[in-house]
Every structure is written in C-alpha cells, then in structure tokens.
C-alpha cells in the first residue's frame with residue numbers, strides 16, 4: 580500500500596484502475612491532462628510533451644515522497660497507414676505511449692528504489708507484431724516492451740519490479756473508435772471489463788516479497 584503514480588486515469592481502463600487501487604488502500608496520484616476533475620490528487624502534465632513532466636513533478640520529487648508504484652496506462656492509438664501518418668502522428672504516439680513512461684519512471688526512480696517499488700506498463704496484446712494501418716501504435720508498444728525489459732534488468736539490483744500487462748480487447752470508448760476505424764464490429768459484452776483488468780493489475784502489485792509476475796497477458800473469458 581502507498582502512493583501510486585497513475586497515468587491515463589481519465590480513460591476507460593485508467594478510471595477503473597484508480598477505483599480499484601483506491602479500494603485496495605493505495606493513494607492514487609493521477610498524472611495527465613485535466614486530472615483536476617478527478618477525485619484524487621493530480622499532477623497536470625501533457626504526456627505528448629515528456630519534458631513537461633520534470634517541472635510538473637517538482638513538488639513531488641523535491642521532498643522525499645514515498646512512491647510505491649508507477650502505473651503507465653495513458654495511450655493513444657491512431658489508425659493510419661504509413662502512407663498517411665506524418666511526423667506529428669509518430670511524435671505524439673511515441674511521446675504519450677513510451678517516452679513519457681520512461682521520463683515518469685526516471686523522475687520517480689529515487690523514490691521507487693527507496694520503496695523497492697513496482698512499475699507497471701499497460702501494453703497491448705496486438706503490440707507485439709506488425710499490424711497494417713496501426714504502425715505508430717504497434718511500434719510504440721513494441722518500444723514500451725523493450726523499455727520494460729531493459730528497466731527490469733537495470734533496476735533488479737535495487738529491488739524495483741517491472742511488469743508489462745498485455746490486455747486484449749477491453750470495453751472502452753477507445754476500442755470502439757479503433758474498431759470503427761478498422762471497419763470491424765465492436766461488442767463490449769465480448770470484451771474484458773475494465774474493472775476485471777484493473778483487479779488483475781492490483782493483484783500484480785500485491786505480489787509477495789519472494790516473487791512477482793513480470794508479464795501478464797489478459798484475454799476475454
């Protein structure tokens with residue numbers, strides 16, 4: 580139990596995560612745009628600009644605040660062919676989905692090392708292979724996996740744990756929009772409920788001292 584820095588807390592999965600973390604006794608600190616409207620402590624930052632995180636986090640990092648975990652759930656998912664996607668699509672997708680995750684972890688690492696804390700990256704099950712018209716998204720998620728694997732080895736000696744979660748289709752507005760862009764049907768009933776996914780993330784955070792799950796693939800039941 581302790582402070583958990585959470586990105587994406589205003590989104591479909593992130594809202595469920597914030598509620599589940601709160602119910603489990605964690606104190607959520609939401610990091611993102613417009614987090615002031617949430618019922619938790621918030622740090623305003625646009626993750627499309629990772630450099631904005633350091634000044635935004637100054638109040639938190641200046642004092643030795645205890646941070647138990649960082650959960651990066653923010654993400655954008657543009658559906659554009661390589662022939663259409665310009666530099667701004669690539670810059671924004673890599674910034675929100677992966678570079679801001681690395682920067683947030685970097686800023687939180689002194690506290691995470693003190694607490695022998697946990698980093699959880701919400702990846703995506705399609706993020707492991709090429710998908711036509713989804714290159715920026717899958718490239719960013721592949722990079723997020725590599726970030727996780729590098730960080731896990733770098734920080735193991737400090738007792739910091741790193742878990743990647745690979746959810747398949749989860750019932751959120753974002754999935755509805757992505758399916759529409761691909762011209763595919765969207766049936767929320769056939770998807771993972773955000774609350775179910777959130778419960779698994781909380782379970783991963785509550786691992787005992789002797790072991791933890793480093794990768795978790797989640798499929799609809």
Ligand SMILES: NC(=O)c1ccc[n+]([C@@H]2O[C@H](COP(=O)([O-])OP(=O)(O)OC[C@H]3O[C@@H](n4cnc5c(N)ncnc54)[C@H](OP(=O)(O)O)[C@@H]3O)[C@@H](O)[C@H]2O)c1
Pocket residue numbers: 586587588589590591592593610611612613624625626627628652653654655656675701702703704745746747748749750751752753754
């Ligand atoms: N839904 C699925 O089927 C599914 C499956 C696999 C993986 N995932 C992953 O799960 C994560 C959450 O997905 P979701 O379905 O919950 O999406 P969502 O409802 O669209 O939520 C996305 C979150 O990311 C935040 N965000 C986007 N751009 C941002 C920026 N520039 N600065 C700060 N925050 C920003 C959004 O904040 P704002 O409110 O400010 O826009 C929102 O909180 C994503 O990483 C996604 O790739 C989803």
